[in-house]
Amino acid sequence: MRLTIVGAGRVGLTTALALEHLGHDVTCIDSSQAVVESLCRREMPFHDPALESLLASSRVQVFPELTAETASAGVVMIAVPTPGLADGHADLSAVFAVAERVAELVGDEADVALAIKSTTPPGTAAKVRESIDSVLTERGVEANVNVVSNPEFLRQGSALTDTLYPDRVVVGVDDETAHDRMRELYGSIVEQTFDAPHGLQRLANREVAWVRTAPVNAELIKYGSNAFLATKLTFVNEIARLAQSLGGDIRDVVEGIGLDPRIGSQYMQPGPGYGGPCLGKDTRALAAVGADLGEETPLLESVSKSNAIQRRHIVDRLEDALGSLDGATVGLLGLSFKAGTDDVTDSAALEVASLLLERGAIVRAYDPAGEERAKARRPEMAIEYNERPDEMSDGCDALVLMTDWPEFRELDWVHLATRTKQRLVVDARNWLDQEAVEAAGFRYLGLGR
Ligand SMILES: NC(=O)c1ccc[n+]([C@@H]2O[C@H](COP(=O)([O-])OP(=O)(O)OC[C@H]3O[C@@H](n4cnc5c(N)ncnc54)[C@H](O)[C@@H]3O)[C@@H](O)[C@H]2O)c1
Structure with a gap:
């Protein structure tokens, strides 16, 4: 399948190389000249040794801008950053800019599943659809551009493994054709029928859930997952601070707590506080969504504190x-x-x-x-x-x-x-x-x- 990925960073490039490995025809677009030049030289623009050999042998083409042709691929994926604003909301300007550019470029014949892989707050897919419809109407173009929410769950440090052997693929979609196209795109990951890339051990008996739902649910699944992980890490850090003041030993405490299968032992080790590009910004953004809706989210706010x-x-x-x-x-x-x-x-x-x-x-x-x-x-x-x-x-x-x-x-x-x-x-x-x-x-x- 012909696929265009806009934003060739940690999520976009990993997805591009993994999906190319499955046999898809992938083009990447990135607005950073340094990233485009680095990828054209087949050099990694960021540290991830697992991707190096796939990139070296990749035929993925990389361009600085969308064209009518790349905007009309069967699937166009948006993997641009959604950083946190000072008030906690996610900055969605890059996501909207890409979606509107697609709507400006496609012709009447285009039939595109526009998949949002960037992490975006619940309700974003619906707003992106409105904005695309308004551009298409203004242009008098009758293209089919269906917006899909397809959040990403990979972890840095194991990004390629997580992409090829995920727990689940979440697809928030209303349209049947767009759903079927996404299912085809991920088919051999969901069925685990691809040959493992050289040097990446195959995970045995992997069962990959295909989660089809409404776009708003897909968006909330992503935010809910990150907010939960942030909460779990913060919780164990609080228990560790108490253990220390009490003269106890958190290692025995977490082992005892984690034996309850309702709780589990993963993400239960104390540390310096969660960080990285996702947990903090997504937890704050979810609290900001709550504030916009007039719903109180005291738990989320105290996790950040x-x-x-x-x-x-x-x-x-x-x-x-x-x-x-x-x-x-x-x-x-x-x-x-x-x-x-x-x-x-x-x-x-x-x-x-x-x-x-x-x-x-x-x-x-x-x-x-x-x-x-x-x-x-x-x-x-x-x-x-x-x-x-x-x-x-x-x-x-x-x-x-x-x-x-x-x-x-x-x-x-x-x-x-x-x-x-x-x-x-x-x-x-x-x-x-x-x-x-x-x-x-x-x-x-x-x-x-
Ligand atoms: N990094 C992670 O671990 C991770 C995991 C899951 C989800 N996410 C989400 O995925 C999204 C992307 O994150 P990332 O870590 O890949 O970011 P990144 O910064 O590694 O990469 C983003 C890329 O997009 C490019 N870009 C920015 N604006 C653009 C535009 N308008 N058009 C074209 N290219 C543009 C940048 O040059 C960069 O190369 C974010 O929403 C993030 O929250 C990240």
């Missing part, structure tokens, strides 16, 4: 241990919001860095992938970036594990102990080998214990 408390908690814990942060040198292990990505959007590490600087600390950082994006996102922050963890540790009073990059588990703690001033490690993910860290002579502080 509690997450901010957790980030502060990491800094408070460090300050208590050192006595004062004023003049102390702190080395951050990791800046990206999670391992496997260079994305530092709403990263807890950058927030912790900002709080440390406010309290007078000297902040150093090492990240295997996220340094350039951190510098670009927060150019005003006086972080001293380092190329190696041992170089960063020289003369540090404390090291703080912020991101769960596997290489941090392999650190030579004995060597690091010889380079640091005060031997303190704060493990903001309860993730390091405590015994190894302590055996090297460090004082180790985890979360919730």
Whole structure:
């Protein structure tokens, strides 16, 4: 099937390469010249090693703008950003701009399923349909452009795996032809009949649910999922703070709680507070939807507040241990919001860095992938970036594990102990080998214990 994807970022490019692998004929459009040039050279514009070989052998064409031909493909997918505005609402300007451009370009014969893959608030698909209809009416064109809500659930760090082996594909659609086309597009993912790409292990016995529903429900499924995940993470962080004050151990507590199958053990590990480009902005956007509707959403609002408390908690814990942060040198292990990505959007590490600087600390950082994006996102922050963890540790009073990059588990703690001033490690993910860290002579502080 001929497919055009507008926005060749983490979602759009992953989807493009996965769907091309299934045999579809894919064209990407991206308004960033740097992204277009990088993809034309078959170089990744962001860190995701799993996509590199698919991109290298891909025949996907990449252009800076839609044309009448690419706007008239059987499926046109919108995967542009929907960042949060200051008042919490999602900025939908790029989504509407793309949809209107499609309506300006298609001819009478066009029959397009316009699939919104960007995360958009409930009601967006209906508004996009109105806006397309008004452009088509104004132009006197009788094209068939059916709007579909097709939210994305991939996680950075495992984006290709999540795309090829998802739990579910959600399609919010009213029109039968558009539904059937989306079903055909995803057919071999839903039935799991494709050959796994080289180097990507096949997940056995994967059952992929095909969730057909109304567009507004599809949109709410996406927002509800992210708000729930944010709530679960925030909840366990609150329990961890209580466990710590009570002299308990959160590891035993979460194991005991998670054995209840109604609760489960996933997303139940304390950490530095959720971050990244989705959970924070989507939780705030859902609360903003509630406010627009006159519906109170106190739970959603407190989730955002509690997450901010957790980030502060990491800094408070460090300050208590050192006595004062004023003049102390702190080395951050990791800046990206999670391992496997260079994305530092709403990263807890950058927030912790900002709080440390406010309290007078000297902040150093090492990240295997996220340094350039951190510098670009927060150019005003006086972080001293380092190329190696041992170089960063020289003369540090404390090291703080912020991101769960596997290489941090392999650190030579004995060597690091010889380079640091005060031997303190704060493990903001309860993730390091405590015994190894302590055996090297460090004082180790985890979360919730
Ligand atoms: N990153 C994730 O983990 C993830 C997961 C699920 C859903 N989402 C959602 O998917 C959407 C896209 O997110 P992303 O992470 O892929 O963003 P991204 O920033 O990685 O990529 C977006 C791409 O769109 C391009 N772009 C921006 N405006 C454009 C326009 N008007 N026309 C053409 N191209 C344009 C940008 O240059 C960029 O390359 C967002 O709504 C996001 O919330 C993201």
